[in-house]
Amino acid sequence: MSEQEVFNPWEMAQAQLEAVADRIDLDPDIYKMLARPRRELILALPVRMDSGEVEVFTGYRVQHNFALGPTKGGIRYHPGVTLDEVRALSMWMTWKCSAMGLPFGGAKGGVTCQPKDMSQGELERMTRRYASELVAVIGQAVDIPAPDVNTNEQTMAWIMDTISMTKGFSVTGIVTGKPVDVGGSLGRPEATARGCLFAVQNLAGHIDMDLAGARVVIQGFGNAGGNAAWLFEEAGMKVIAVSDSRGAIHNERGLDTRAVLRHKALTGSVIGFSEAEELDPAELMTLDCEVLIPAALENAIGADLADRVSTRIVAEAANGPTTPDADAILFERGIHVIPDIVANAGGVTVSYFEWVQSLQSYFWDEDQVNEQLRSVMDRAVNHVWAVAQAEKSNLRTAAYMQAVARVARVQAMRGLFP
Numbered sequence: 001m002s003e004q005e006v007f008n009p010w011e012m013a014q015a016q017l018e019a020v021a022d023r024i025d026l027d028p029d030i031y032k033m034l035a036r037p038r039r040e041l042i043l044a045l046p047v048r049m050d051s052g053e054v055e056v057f058t059g060y061r062v063q064h065n066f067a068l069g070p071t072k073g074g075i076r077y078h079p080g081v082t083l084d085e086v087r088a089l090s091m092w093m094t095w096k097c098s099a100m101g102l103p104f105g106g107a108k109g110g111v112t113c114q115p116k117d118m119s120q121g122e123l124e125r126m127t128r129r130y131a132s133e134l135v136a137v138i139g140q141a142v143d144i145p146a147p148d149v150n151t152n153e154q155t156m157a158w159i160m161d162t163i164s165m166t167k168g169f170s171v172t173g174i175v176t177g178k179p180v181d182v183g184g185s186l187g188r189p190e191a192t193a194r195g196c197l198f199a200v201q202n203l204a205g206h207i208d209m210d211l212a213g214a215r216v217v218i219q220g221f222g223n224a225g226g227n228a229a230w231l232f233e234e235a236g237m238k239v240i241a242v243s244d245s246r247g248a249i250h251n252e253r254g255l256d257t258r259a260v261l262r263h264k265a266l267t268g269s270v271i272g273f274s275e276a277e278e279l280d281p282a283e284l285m286t287l288d289c290e291v292l293i294p295a296a297l298e299n300a301i302g303a304d305l306a307d308r309v310s311t312r313i314v315a316e317a318a319n320g321p322t323t324p325d326a327d328a329i330l331f332e333r334g335i336h337v338i339p340d341i342v343a344n345a346g347g348v349t350v351s352y353f354e355w356v357q358s359l360q361s362y363f364w365d366e367d368q369v370n371e372q373l374r375s376v377m378d379r380a381v382n383h384v385w386a387v388a389q390a391e392k393s394n395l396r397t398a399a400y401m402q403a404v405a406r407v408a409r410v411q412a413m414r415g416l417f418p
């Protein structure tokens with residue numbers, strides 16, 4: 001990946017909007033309104049570290065657009081978090097919620113930190129400080145955070161508790177991705193990966209592809225990648241290679257993904273797993289396979305890699321993993337890219353189910369969650385497929401066309417205040 005050009009994600013998000021605006025003849029006034037986030041909050045977060053010293057972290061929450069409803073989007077903890085990254089991710093959430101037909105706008109949050117070097121106590125204090133600063137701008141009818149890179153159900157429980165302590169009563173609808181006992185939804189932890197599987201299965205139907213025994217390569221082994229590994233294996237495919245931030249492993253006969261997950265839980269990484277060879281992470285992406293799943297961060301597939309990947313389907317479990325140059329090359333090569341705003345939308349879709357359950361204090365069983373998820377994913381992929389056929393476009397353009405058009409339609413109908 002070394003020589004590849006690194007795109008600023010916000011420039012990438014804006015270029016994508018500009019391209020689709022031309023294609024759908026978007027009203028220039030609406031375009032101006034959609035091209036910028038409505039609200040951006042930048043925070044200095046002082047946290048007492050275990051050493052006794054205070055460290056001041058930078059945190060963000062960006063609310064891109066709320067035409068469709070309260071804003072929705074995760075919170076990520078990562079050293080690479082910047083305002084531009086959070087802006088891009090918030091815009092992508094707007095299109096994602098729209099593409100899936102959810103009643104939400106888009107938002108995103110993040111704290112620039114290295115969570116892998118922080119203790120549980122430090123993470124809890126940082127999260128609570130961040131949550132207390134968000135009190136004024138989040139709420140179950142306003143903006144509803146969720147997990148993202150390096151945050152999880154424990155993070156959500158701390159946020160929910162901090163807000164509840166401030167309000168004086170329990171507000172469960174304020175975040176999704178909570179532990180089940182704290183008002184979370186069954187099926188939420190695996191939802192991003194399960195939605196990705198449903199999207200791949202649906203697309204395979206459209207392109208007449210048999211997925212039995214298909215070789216799957218996964219970059220990233222966090223919530224999305226790790227769960228995708230066992231779900232794709234359980235669905236009859238062969239996961240031949242996976243990677244995390246420390247390295248990559250490969251076994252052409254297929255990895256025992258549950259064993260890899262246990263190994264990672266014990267050692268902190270996939271590397272060192274005994275029934276696989278280690279692989280240069282740069283080579284992982286060019287292995288011969290049928291389904292390639294980037295499940296880590298942005299800029300995973302640039303133009304250089306796009307020429308060399310050897311797959312039929314790219315399913316974007318990560319947000320923004322493919323650069324615009326790479327997109328064009330993949331399309332020309334006949335590789336089907338299921339765009340992030342659909343491929344990883346299982347997470348926010350089940351977040352929506354969780355929000356509904358939290359508001360009603362009435363909880364569904366897991367089969368109901370998974371069945372409804374399948375029907376939402378099928379509807380979205382079928383629609384995107386039909387638009388792509390009609391427009392002779394790639395799936396990303398098709399997904400953007402209908403997602404942006406829906407937000408624009410609602411924005412126009414609501415009119416401009418005052």
Ligand code: GLU
Nearest residue numbers: 073074146148347348351
């Ligand atoms: N962080 C996830 C995403 O990027 C989930 C967001 C949510 O559930 O609100 O879609």
